[in-house]
Amino acid sequence: MLCIKSTTQNPAFNLATEEYLLRNKEEECFYLYINGPSIIVGKHQNTLAEINIDYVKAQNIDVIRRLSGGGAVFHDPGNLNFTFIKKGEKDQLVDFRKYTRPILDVLQALGVNARFEGRNDLTIDGKKFSGNAEHVYKNKILHHGTLLFSSKLPDLSQALKVNPLKYKDKAVKSVRSRVTNISDHLKEAITLQEFEDRIMTHIRDMYADSRIYELTEEDKQGIQKLVDEKFGTWDWNFGYSPEYNFQKGIKTEGGHIEVNLDVNKGIIRKAKIFGDFFNTKDISEVESLLINTPHEYKHLKEQLSRIDVSQYFSKVTREEFLEGLF
Structure with missing residues (x-):
């Protein structure tokens, strides 16, 4: 398994990296990344119906559509994102509990009473700190999730606050939940970098074939091509919205x-x-x-x-x- 840490907070590049790894790497992958302030909308959502456009413009927040379905999420430098890309039998690929279990293991080792709830969420004391989504490509699954560690929660609520009366459509709507930061529940304070390192170490211990991988220049060029032609374009991020x-x-x-x-x-x-x-x-x-x-x-x-x-x-x-x- 290729274990990769992103070196950029550019959300378009990080989302493009997921697709590039999914389509171009034979080996299975685990990818960790942090984005700058951004809203990541689900593949089947009406982008404008999910965002507070005035706030997004004023704060210069990037809006990017991802490959997977589900609802819109807010990213900032206090939010860690994890991605598994794994192979398997087509009818056994989708498994939210399997790919969130390692995260729960790390948190429980830190003394945090985190659990899997509902369809695809991780919670602490009933408050959500992680939303997860999946995308199937051939015989592969891309599972990715958010981990609110020290996010600015007021910014999150403002960025995703929108008047539901403006839009009438059949697009998938986000369900807002009460949210919390992992850092508020730690018995001993650690940094986001330390938390990221603990997750990567745990994944490497889980998979005997794991190895640290750094993107090559060829990889970066392929990813940038996806940014230029897809993840960085209005056509994908807004124009792809349903009627x-x-x-x-x-x-x-x-x-x-x-x-x-x-x-x-x-x-x-x-x-x-x-x-x-x-x-x-x-x-x-x-x-x-x-x-x-x-x-x-x-x-x-x-x-x-x-x-x-x-x-x-x-x-x-x-x-x-x-x-x-x-």
Whole structure:
């Protein structure tokens, strides 16, 4: 088994590394990594419905879609992530308890009463500190999980706080749980680095064929190609979202504006705008401007820069109207 520690906190690179190892390494792998502030959404989720877009933009938080299903999670430098890539029989690959057991072993050795609960969570005193997800590829399983060690929990709640009334879709929704940090339950304080080392040592003791592996230049080039073509792109992270309907109302000095958008594969296919605002130009021109535009701030701002928004919505600025689109 190849035992690998990441040397970067770039979430796109770390998620791309998982796919690269899954598809390109014959040996089984164990991978540990820490990401900078980021939201990692499940493969089948509507990204915008999972994130607090205003907070994410203001805090410059990366948003990356992963290979596996399940709900959205917040990563920061206080969160350790672990990944198993193992071979097996197709009907026996998915096993959440098997791949979380080593983590529980390490924690229980540290005197922490951690346990497996529900479908895919690890908890301490009923509070979640680890969510897990899996992805099957041919005869391999990719199992990965989060480990909240010393994360900034207020940031987590703000980043994932979103108005459920904005989005109507059939995408998988995240289930929010009460969460806790592992460090709050340790009898003797250790650093995240020490915790990471304990996990790696335990995995190496479990597998006789394990060896420390450092990514080669060829590996890094292959991973960067995945970043450039997939994990670092809007098409994957936002455009891959299932079809959804977006609805939002905003109050402005010029009156109330209600925006309704039908979005498919990240592209606005239909737009209707209602409200009690005053206008001097036909509002259908704005609706037409939005159609076939990605539901993404940069593209919509560029489209709206072509018109004088105040002629369609009296006493309303371009920035105010943009706010109504997210």
